[in-house]
Amino acid sequence: MRGLIVRRLFHMVITLFFVSLVVFFMVRLRGDPISVMAPPTFSEEQIANLRAAWGFDRPLVEQYVLFITRAVTGDFGQSIQARRPAMELVLERLGNTWLLASAAALLGVVIALPLGIVSAVRRNSLLDLVSSAFASLGNAMPNFWLGLMLIIIFSVNLRILPAFGALEPAAIIMPAVTLAVGTAARLSRMTRSAILEVLNQDYIRTAYSKGVSQRVVLYQHALRNALIPIVTVFGLQLGWLLGGSVIVESVFSWPGLGRLMIESINVRDITVVQAGLLWFSLSFLLINFVIDLLYVYLDPRIHYR
């Protein structure tokens, strides 16, 4: 196990290095931020002076070396707009994004697992049909539209939930539901098909023939063996929730990293964009890392060489 952890951590470092390369050069593809940062009243000479003051006149390779050597110590430079460390801004928001993604993931699982299991056990029943319709709807509904509908119903008409921000615990309800619907839809379909596949296995028939109750068969034998594909999809969904929260954070004005990224991209605050994207990548890699470890726990037959 220790070897697995060391190898995975090493892979993460290598991946992050390549991500840093891509992030650094991609954000500069459309020129340096000074062109957007400078007001239209600036002359070319003043723009050149500003560019030099921020070090954007240096060769790109030199800028990258400076960036990466500082980044490994956690220093991503100063935000061009906020004049505060970019990392500080990112960390201020990262917690909110994780909170929202976790709440949505939890909600998604709470909805999806029972729904998927019941759909599998009662295949082709009315409940299965309803579950299938929910999955199609959940997949098809754009989350910005669903978010706005929830605001209109619960904030404008019923006036029971806050329309924006993260000022009170209730503020997380609508953004989390908005994000969870898609996750629940996908996860419930995956749960259904995984359970169905397991239910057709010989050892399930054997268990039934030995007189084991349906509840025990379902939860102790079928679900555990169906968990690998479900956990895989869940891991991907959690990554999607982190990235997908960008739009939902804007609709609900949730002060998360996604919103910070959009604003920073718009004003070309590239130090913040770089720090934020690397944190997104690191979060995604950590999720995959945990999923890999979970595989071993869920199925002891799995060995990583």
Next chain:
Amino acid sequence: MNVTPRSRSAIVMFLLLISFVLMVQPLVAQDEVTEFVFAHSGPIRTMDAPVTWFGSTHWLTNGLYDCLIWRAADGNGYVGQAAERWENVDDVTWRFYLREGLTFQNGEVLDADAVKWNIDRVRTREDFLVYPQWQFIDEVTVIDPLTVEITTKTPYPYFEYDVSFNGCQILPPDYLTEVGEEEFARTPIGSGPYRLVEFTESDRYVFEAWDGYWAGPPAVDRVIYQVIPEQSAQVAALLAGQVDMIAAVPAPDRDLVSGTEGLSLLTETSNRMTSLYLRVETETGSVAATYPDFVPATLDNNVRLAISHAIDRDLLAEIQGSAHARLARVCDYYPEGSVSDLADPEFISSWYNPDLARQLLAEAGYADGTGPTVYLDAPNFQFGNEREVAEVLSVMLAEVGFTVELNTLDTSAYSEQIVSGGNNRDIMMTTLGCSPSLVPSFYRCAWVQSNYNVCVEEWDALGGEIAQTVDPTARLELWEQWWATYLDYAQTITLYEIDSVIGFNSAEFEWTPRKDGWFTFRDLRPAG
């Protein structure tokens, strides 16, 4: 105790219900202080206002910091803030007399030394975006603790305008030096009527009335700036009663907002002018490298004039959604923007003359309705229906004989590639502020912008003369000549001035929008 599955479910449901009620409960809790929430799209990125150019940041920090003087809300002159009075000693010297006993919110004294420290800071720090604006100052001299003198390099008629513009905020020198700029951006201290008590960067800023303000505490206890990026979410928050004002109500929602009890629409100029900028040379920007053999039709003055006369500005303003037609690039509440007939609606309407446009094209060598091909770049959406405006504009030009290649881009891409990137071929449509102190400088030979350079010797000299003529009457006469060249040369063809349509909680508050389009709340009061 034997708990059945049904009872267990009931208990879980009950606990969930209790949790939900507890979470929702704070919504109905009443606060006794008067609290005003202003929602806008942002961004706000720093509390150290002088370093930035973002208007939204300056709106936000307006209550936190005092300047020496400040622009009157109706656009008519200036009012004293830290300065009780001021005088123009001679053509290049201005003397300010500070109020007695001024302090910052932490007790630090606001005196002439503090004023000098702040002005020297903005005029010497090249990494500040406001730096160029302050280069007209030669020296700041402390006469005594309550008197400070500012000397300009040349006679400068727009001194008061610029000294009360971005970068004018007076920050506490000792505190800022002690904690450093990075910490100051987190814990700013000012001398204005509001203290910043809580904030999340670019999200929510809570200000509370400061009892120690020289004019007494403001009428509203708490002012909150809430960033809500999505316009539709802003409208929903206003309708839900969770915010008290939004800066721009989209056209489709205006009836809904005005029809809601307690809400009203306020309309005022936004200090933004939309114009077409025509290429009169091919050296500036990246256009020469991108289209090396391209010769813009707009190099011909008659072609440019034909474009100017082919446009029905009233119709374009209507299509934009909230705007009024204009010919001059300076807003009409400044005397400079309304000299002669420039702001007269009839004169503006009469400028639309398709027959004259055809005649001018014929004089330029394009007879029989076969005009040149022109390339028009426009943003999809900036302040309203820019894409629709550009489409109708293309049709207007086509009607007099032009062939128009229209290129619309998303706003940020447009700004990077066309406006700042200098990659415009013929015509770019964009929206800029309408400052009378800056506009003439854009048409000086030495002022090379990223996209174009305009150099007409006589016009250049006129611009220089305006910039040094302190006497307002003589200066307005020069402006009259300046505008005549502006219209005849037609490098910039102004279309309309954008109006702000504000959604406001008039049941609980009273507020009059400022003429300069700034959203500041020193004058906000509870209704009645």
